[in-house]
Structure formats: C-alpha cells, structure tokens
Amino acid sequence: MKQAVIENPVLNSPFREPSQHFVLEGREGITGEIAPGRRVSEYFIPIPRPKKRNAQLVIETIEQREENRLINQIRQRVGIWRQGKYPGITRVSSRLLEYWTNPEREKPLFFCQIEALETAIYLLEAAEKYGDRWILDELQAKNEEANPGLFRIAFKMATGSGKTVVMAMLIAWQTLNKLADRQNKLFSDAFLVITPGITIRDRLRVLMPNDPENYYRQRDLLPPHQLDELKKATIVLTNYHAFQLREKYQASKLARQISGMEATGAGKESPAEMVRRVCRGLGGKKGIVVINDEAHHCYRRRAETEEERLEREEKQEADKRNEAARVWISGIEAVQRKLGIRDIYDLSATPFFLRGSGYREGDLFGWVVSDFALIDAIESGIVKVPRVPVADNAMTDVLPTYRNLWEHIREDLPRKGRKTEAVSGAPKLPAELQGALHSLYGHYENTYRQWEASSTRTQAQTPPVFIVVCNNTNVSKLVYDYIAGWEKEIDGKTVVQAGRLDIFRNDDGQGGWLHRPNTILIDSEQLDSGEAMSDEFKKVAAREIDEFKQDYRLRFPEKDVNQIKDEDLLREVMNTVGKTGKLGEQVKCVVSVSMLTEGWDANTVTHILGVRAFGTQLLCEQVVGRSLRRRSYEPGADGLFEPEYAEVFGVPFSFLPCAGTNGASPPPKKVWRVRALPERAGARISFPRLTGYRYALPVDRLTAAFSEDSRYVLTTQELATWTESAPIVGEHSYTSLGDLRKEREQTVAFEIARLTLEKYFLDAEGGQQVHLFADLLGIAREWLRDQVRCHDNTFKQ
Numbered sequence: 148m149k150q151a152v153i154e155n156p157v158l159n160s161p162f163r164e165p166s167q168h169f170v171l172e173g174r175e176g177i178t179g180e181i182a183p184g185r186r187v188s189e190y191f192i193p194i195p196r197p198k199k200r201n202a203q204l205v206i207e208t209i210e211q212r213e214e215n216r217l218i219n220q221i222r223q224r225v226g227i228w229r230q231g232k233y234p235g236i237t238r239v240s241s242r243l244l245e246y247w248t249n250p251e252r253e254k255p256l257f258f259c260q261i262e263a264l265e266t267a268i269y270l271l272e273a274a275e276k277y278g279d280r281w282i283l284d285e286l287q288a289k290n291e292e293a294n295p296g297l298f299r300i301a302f303k304m305a306t307g308s309g310k311t312v313v314m315a316m317l318i319a320w321q322t323l324n325k326l327a328d329r330q331n332k333l334f335s336d337a338f339l340v341i342t343p344g345i346t347i348r349d350r351l352r353v354l355m356p357n358d359p360e361n362y363y364r365q366r367d368l369l370p371p372h373q374l375d376e377l378k379k380a381t382i383v384l385t386n387y388h389a390f391q392l393r394e395k396y397q398a399s400k401l402a403r404q405i406s407g408m409e410a411t412g413a414g415k416e417s418p419a420e421m422v423r424r425v426c427r428g429l430g431g432k433k434g435i436v437v438i439n440d441e442a443h444h445c446y447r448r449r450a451e452t453e454e455e456r457l458e459r460e461e462k463q464e465a466d467k468r469n470e471a472a473r474v475w476i477s478g479i480e481a482v483q484r485k486l487g488i489r490d491i492y493d494l495s496a497t498p499f500f501l502r503g504s505g506y507r508e509g510d511l512f513g514w515v516v517s518d519f520a521l522i523d524a525i526e527s528g529i530v531k532v533p534r535v536p537v538a539d540n541a542m543t544d545v546l547p548t549y550r551n552l553w554e555h556i557r558e559d560l561p562r563k564g565r566k567t568e569a570v571s572g573a574p575k576l577p578a579e580l581q582g583a584l585h586s587l588y589g590h591y592e593n594t595y596r597q598w599e600a601s602s603t604r605t606q607a608q609t610p611p612v613f614i615v616v617c618n619n620t621n622v623s624k625l626v627y628d629y630i631a632g633w634e635k636e637i638d639g640k641t642v643v644q645a646g647r648l649d650i651f652r653n654d655d656g657q658g659g660w661l662h663r664p665n666t667i668l669i670d671s672e673q674l675d676s677g678e679a680m681s682d683e684f685k686k687v688a689a690r691e692i693d694e695f696k697q698d699y700r701l702r703f704p705e706k707d708v709n710q711i712k713d714e715d716l717l718r719e720v721m722n723t724v725g726k727t728g729k730l731g732e733q734v735k736c737v738v739s740v741s742m743l744t745e746g747w748d749a750n751t752v753t754h755i756l757g758v759r760a761f762g763t764q765l766l767c768e769q770v771v772g773r774s775l776r777r778r779s780y781e782p783g784a785d786g787l788f789e790p791e792y793a794e795v796f797g798v799p800f801s802f803l804p805c806a807g808t809n810g811a812s813p814p815p816k817k818v819w820r821v822r823a824l825p826e827r828a829g830a831r832i833s834f835p836r837l838t839g840y841r842y843a844l845p846v847d848r849l850t851a852a853f854s855e856d857s858r859y860v861l862t863t864q865e866l867a868t869w870t871e872s873a874p875i876v877g878e879h880s881y882t883s884l885g886d887l888r889k890e891r892e893q894t895v896a897f898e899i900a901r902l903t904l905e906k907y908f909l910d911a912e913g914g915q916q917v918h919l920f921a922d923l924l925g926i927a928r929e930w931l932r933d934q935v936r937c938h939d940n941t942f943k944q
Contacts, residue, residue: 614755
C-alpha cells in the first residue's frame, strides 16, 4: 500500500461531534482515506514506526485492535438521549445543558467537554429511567473488583482538551442542583478535589468561585445571576501528599526510634485525624463529591504475577508509583469511612494500568465511561500534532538514533556515585547526545527566528520553549552547563564560559552571568511534593535562586523576598514559564532533573528532548503531554483550527504519537551593508598601531608523528547527520546538524587544541601550560587536514 501523505490532519470542528476520520488499515496505518462518522473507541494506540528505504509509514499496536465495548455502548445511548433533547433530568440540569450547547455562545465549549458532562448527567439522572441500569451494574462490578467500597467514573480526555473546564462544569451542575433541592440525595455541594502535586493544586484555584480568575466567569460556564449562588459551594483543593499520616509530636528520628514510636507508628496521626486535617475546610459536611485530577495515579495495586517480574530499575520505579497510588487511594478510603462519598469522578488522558501494578500493562481502567483520545483531538485540531523520528542516515538499530537515544548514551553518562567526575570542569557529552541537542536546537532556532520576526512578539507574547528531561541531578547539571554555560577558574578568578546553544546561553559574553537567565534547571518532583528541596539540588541551583531573588526584588519592591522559601520561588518560576509579566516569562529552555509535572500547562513548548529511560508507556505520554497545548485557539474561516506541531527526540513511544514543531522555513533575513560614508570622514576614529607583544615563554616545543593509528574516519554509522520525524497524520519534518556547517574548520582545530591542552598538558600544580597551545593548534590543523576522512556526506565540523 502506498504511504499516505496528509498535509492537514485537522478534519473536524472542535465544537461539534467529529463527523469524519482517517481510516486505519490493519497494521498498515493511516491510509489517507477519510471515512464518514466518528471513530469508535478502540483498545490500542497508534505510533509512527521507523521506516526503511522504499517502505511506508506503518502503525504498531500494543494489542490487537479491540473495541472498548462499554464506552461505545454508553456513547451510543448518550447520543440517542442527546437527540431527544435530554429528557428525564432536573430542570437545573436541562437549563445548564441548554446554556452550554447554545450555538450563539461567544465562548463555545469543546464538544469533548460537553460530552463528558452529558455522560455524567445521563448516568446519574437518566440511565435507570431509560432501561440502562445494566451500565451502572457493570460499572459497580468493575469498581468492586479494583476499588472495593468506592464507585468511580472516569473520563478519558487527551491532554490539552480542557479537563479543568470539565471539573468546573461538574461542580456547577452538582451544586446548583443541590441548592435547588436540598433533599435530593443524588447531588452534593461539597467537593474534595485531589491532585498529584502542588503545581496542579495551585493551578486549580480557578475552580474556586471566589477566585478573581475563576473559570465559571472566565469560560462563561454560568449565567451571571447564578455565579453568586455557586459561591455557596464548599470546595477543598489538595494534593495527595496531604493524605500521608503525619507525626503528631516534634521529635528527632533517633528519639522516635529509642521510644519505639518509629517501629509502632504510635506517634502518627490516625486515618480519621488525617481526614479532619485535610477536610477541615468542608466544615463537617457529609456525602461529598471527590474529583481526581490525573487519576491514573490513583489505584489499588494487585499482587504481581510471575509474568510481571521486573528488572531492578523498573521495580524501583514501579514501587515508587505504587506507593504514591497507595497513599492516594487509602486517603480516599479514609474520607469515605469518615465523611461518606457520594460520587468519585476521575479525569485523565491516560487512565491505564502500568507495569508493576499487578494488572496487564496498558489495560484501560474498567470504569472509564467516555473517551476522547489523542487521535480524535488531533483530527479536531484541539492539540498540537506530535512528531517523532522515523528515519535517519545512521540506522544501525531498529529505531532511529534520536528516537531511542537513551540506549546509545546511558553508559557514558554519570550516575549517582558513578562517573561523577564528569560533572566538574568543561561539560563533555556523548556524541549522540550532542548530535540530538544540536539537531533539535537547529529546528528550534528556525522556530525562534520566526517568532522574533512575527507580529506576536510586539503583542508581548513569550518565546517558544525547549525542554530537556534528565534522569538525575548529575546528568541534568552536565546538560545544563553544556547548554547554558559553566564556570572556570582562570588566574584565581571565576570566569563564565559560554554555553554551546546560543539562544539558551546564560552568560553575558563578558565572563559573567545574565541577570535574567534564558535557561533554568529544576527538579519538578521535589518542587511538586511540597517537601524541602534536597541539599544536593539547592547547591546546584544556588546561583539560579539568587538571580530570581534579584529579579523578584525589582518586580515587587514592596515585598520581602527573604520571607519566600527557595522552593516557592523556583516553583513560581517553573509555573510561569510562557506567561507574560511573570518571573518565568523570558525562559526559553527548561532542563528538568525529573519528569516535568503534569498540569505544567505552558502552551509555548515546541521541542522536547528525553535524556532518561522510559520504562513505561505512561512516562512517554506524560513527557509529550507537556508540548500538546496549542498557542492559538482562533478558528479559521471554515471553522477549523490550523494544525500546530511539536518535535520530540529521545522518547521511545510504545503507545503514543510524538511531538514536533511546524517545519515551515523562516522568512528570509534582511541583509544590511555596513560601510564608511565619505562625507563623514571628519568623524573618523583612529587607534594607535600595535606592533606586537613580547613574552618570555618556556622553550618546550611539541611535534607530532602520525601513523596508521592516527587515521580517523567520519561516517554516519555512529552519528546521524539528519533525522526525519513524523506524526500519525500531518506534515513530516526534518532536522539536521546543518548549523554546525557554519563553523569554520579553524574553529574545530582551536576546539581540539583546547580540549587536548586541558586534558593532557597540565603542570605540577594543575594549571594549563598555555605556551604549548600554538604547537597543539598546528598539530590539530595537520591532523584534520591529513588524517581525517569524511564519508557518507559527513563534514569535519
């Protein structure tokens, strides 16, 4: 079958039910054929597969294509009910649906948002009346199997499709119904919203009706006369870490061990005491509604089977996830026992069980009732189209080098307690990692120049953002120094050395640091847990923290920056990347020590590089999800969104398409001729003529004799010089090391001579024998000229 080339993947309006979709033909992938009607919910997720010469792009699947029977049946029943104008529900619910679906709305809601609420309303108010009690019974059975004693309903919505709006709609629907009929036990006006971290918890302040930026007013979810009514709702926002049982008494760990409290847990809160602390804001209300954001983190682990035995590193990751999930669901169970829970609504882009959870990896949560998948969001234009490498000219493995980057570089990077000496001094990265950075940066530079030249910059828009996700502090510091710059001792003074990626440099070009950095280094896991940062990370981020404190003083002179914790300051920077007028507005590159926080909703992310292992499918989607939010939500004349792209390297997807940026060429640059004007000859500035310097140098001289072993052949066998990336549908893009061709060979010789001097020619006190540099430079030039051979269209730079 001929490979489909699809120029524009957007087929449907985001505001109406999808009416057509691209056909997936078996394992052949996207055919380019457009079929009428909506895509059914299926049990597999397609990804671009690496292609070989003369072969088409194909689609891989985790399992055989299997229909999500329950979701499709619920979708069909809700569709019939929708066509019948929503019979059998309360007047309040009916008026809300009429308001949300009004075609004359100035701020129309996405169809996927309305469908989620339609499904929730149908299941609670209408299903039993219209012969669909069997749906509730099946959901009850699936919950009893996985969540005994709890009744959960999950909405699967792609990242960027507006889950926060759906939460606000759920709160408005429940609250207004409860206020209209206090005796109706179906509804509640008390809500516990649980998030996976502080970042999302803070962002969800928009769910509080009293918040100045609340979504009820901002997204026009309620008529003005009902906004004041909604303020009677009681809402508590928390992150699941709050469910951890705390120590009731202040005592050192040693004292607790001596007293026996450490072993028995006697000094900790009881679950009931924990609930009183977390839910104090609910004022003792009973029968509450729980809303879980990013609910794939909340599950009850089953005993693992023999087939699920994990490798050591995989088991460590799985144990960490399972412990977090245990704390989360145990907290909900404690709330159920203490206060009673009326309903639990889960929202997630990826409500799947992971490897090590005791379930089959990739299994969908059994209580999912609606599905708006990533491919649906792409075809509706709601999210950016992710692109990943599918081919390059160094394919020695099944996957292109920059798709499966970690496998090529893992042994050459420092771990905790191993190769830590590589972190000090000039940053030295594996060749494949340098190649990936420079290739992706070259593509970013085109995007950045387009942004510079566009009118959006004059409208105070923030620049595109490049993300690097690393596995530990040592690796992230190494990558950060390479990108942004590093410090070197010269003659007893600390001199800042320039970063290798020009737009991301933090040096000022004069041996110092910029006061407002272009690149930041963060540990999002530490920042999001609410716990104090480790001493290790504080040491690495000390200069960055000081710089942002200076910036904070300038922006907010009336506030005392010394009263702000370092963690809070860095969290503010991280959360405001891409936001005009905030601390993080100028940041162009984020180097993260751990996975970037879910809920980190910068819509300016265009490029992502993964420098870590991705042991689970969810980790891949979590990283890519950071780049899916669109910049523009203005539909064109045809009512459709223009496609936006994002570029992702180093994330070996096994169940998700990958990200990229629009591959359009930047506009041609203006060329200005600089010359002296004859009529301005009188303003000429002249300088003394310098005839030379005289130095007293040691007489040591270096010469070199080359042999057969000195020969060096450059090929694409070890390092790709170009990479092709592709989405499921849409434009392909190409990245290359073309920016390195701009470097002169003289620069290459200087760099080789410098590195050789730093590594091999130090005096007894560890200082560089700089008088040998000229000889080393001559040797480097000779070696480059006579001993280096370029094959496969490679080049010496």
